[in-house]
Amino acid sequence: MSVEPLPILTYPDERLKTECEPVEQFDPELREFAEHLQYTADQGPSAVGIAAPQVGRMQRLCLVDATRAKRPVDNHGPLVLINPAITNWKGFAVGREGCLSIPDYTGKVIRAETIELTAQDVEGRTVTFKMKGFEARIAQHEIDHLDGILFLDRLVSRHADLRER
Amino acid sequence: MTKPWLLLTLVGADRPGIVAQVTRVLFGVGAELGETAMMRLGNQFAIMMMVRGAGTTDEVAGLLESTRADFGLKLHVDEIDAALHQHREPDVSVIVHSADRSGIVADVTAALLEAGMNILDLRSDVGGSADKPIYIMQIDGETTDGIEPIEQCVAQLADQGLTVRVTPLQTMRG
Structure with missing residues (x-):
């Protein structure tokens, strides 16, 4: 595996606004890419997730790792989510988000408080998760990337104050 | 050498068109805007705006004089030791x-x-x-x-x- 982090695309790169293709090949190259993507996220400023299109790979794969939150939150450990789909949403919460692809800016975004999602792991096995709070926020942010949506597209008023999370 | 940032503060009775007119004048002379905050306080509209590339404090005040008079604004311009990309995250x-x-x-x-x-x-x-x-x-x-x-x-x-x-x-x- 290369020791160099993958270059991260930054706004306004058009690829960040592009919907990604499903992953169809579950092979060693995919697993190696997922590891390389994790390594890349580790080099940035305290990232808790990253999505493949942020490094220019236009496929539906993202990483979610709420264990890296500064304050402990409910989590399912470090996750590789491939072809993820949110199947259920419940509640709303305001939270502050930033993005490796949008340096030096954070803003408030409304997300579902709890979600259910289905995805595949690196072996192609179907997995399902019920997430809440911060972990659910990470997953929604990363899955947005796979649809070419940035948190800038979902900004709400600076003074928005539905229960902060 | 990079031109210094100026901080413009403008305050006056709230009327439609203040922001558009002020920024049109500044854009017209090639000024760069940095971070800004604008809001209605009482019945007044208050603007704080980082600007550079439009001249000295006196020159910027001169540029905006007719706008200031048209809208009845109070205008203040200071040179400040500011920089962009200095955001901090609230916790x-x-x-x-x-x-x-x-x-x-x-x-x-x-x-x-x-x-x-x-x-x-x-x-x-x-x-x-x-x-x-x-x-x-x-x-x-x-x-x-x-x-x-x-x-x-x-x-x-x-x-x-x-x-x-x-x-x-x-x-x-x-």
Whole structure:
């Protein structure tokens, strides 16, 4: 595996606004890419997730790792989510988000408080998760990337104050 | 050498078109705008704006003179030692409300300072009615010693009749 982090695309790169293709090949190259993507996220400023299109790979794969939150939150450990789909949403919460692809800016975004999602792991096995709070926020942010949506597209008023999370 | 940032402050009775006119004049001379904050306070509209590349403080004041006169604005221009890309992330939000009385902001901010909170953003409003005003304040800040001292400080403020809510903030970056 290369020791160099993958270059991260930054706004306004058009690829960040592009919907990604499903992953169809579950092979060693995919697993190696997922590891390389994790390594890349580790080099940035305290990232808790990253999505493949942020490094220019236009496929539906993202990483979610709420264990890296500064304050402990409910989590399912470090996750590789491939072809993820949110199947259920419940509640709303305001939270502050930033993005490796949008340096030096954070803003408030409304997300579902709890979600259910289905995805595949690196072996192609179907997995399902019920997430809440911060972990659910990470997953929604990363899955947005796979649809070419940035948190800038979902900004709400600076003074928005539905229960902060 | 990079031209210095100027801070423009403009205040006047709120009317449609102030922002569009001020920024059109500045854009017309090739000025660069940095971060800005604009809001209605009372019946006034207040603008704070980082500007550079439009000349000296006197030249910028001159450029905006006819706009200032047209809208009846008060204009102030200072050279400041500022830079972009210096954002800081709040890790706590404090919301205060109570019946209005003098000293709320002084009491709350002194207590928060003592508890290790640096204010990054503060907005306060007077609501209710003229004979029964209420005071509402929203503060975002960063803590030096964590959330616990803030929560302890809030308990003391509650004893003074203020309703105070502290919410830890955690920025999600991915």
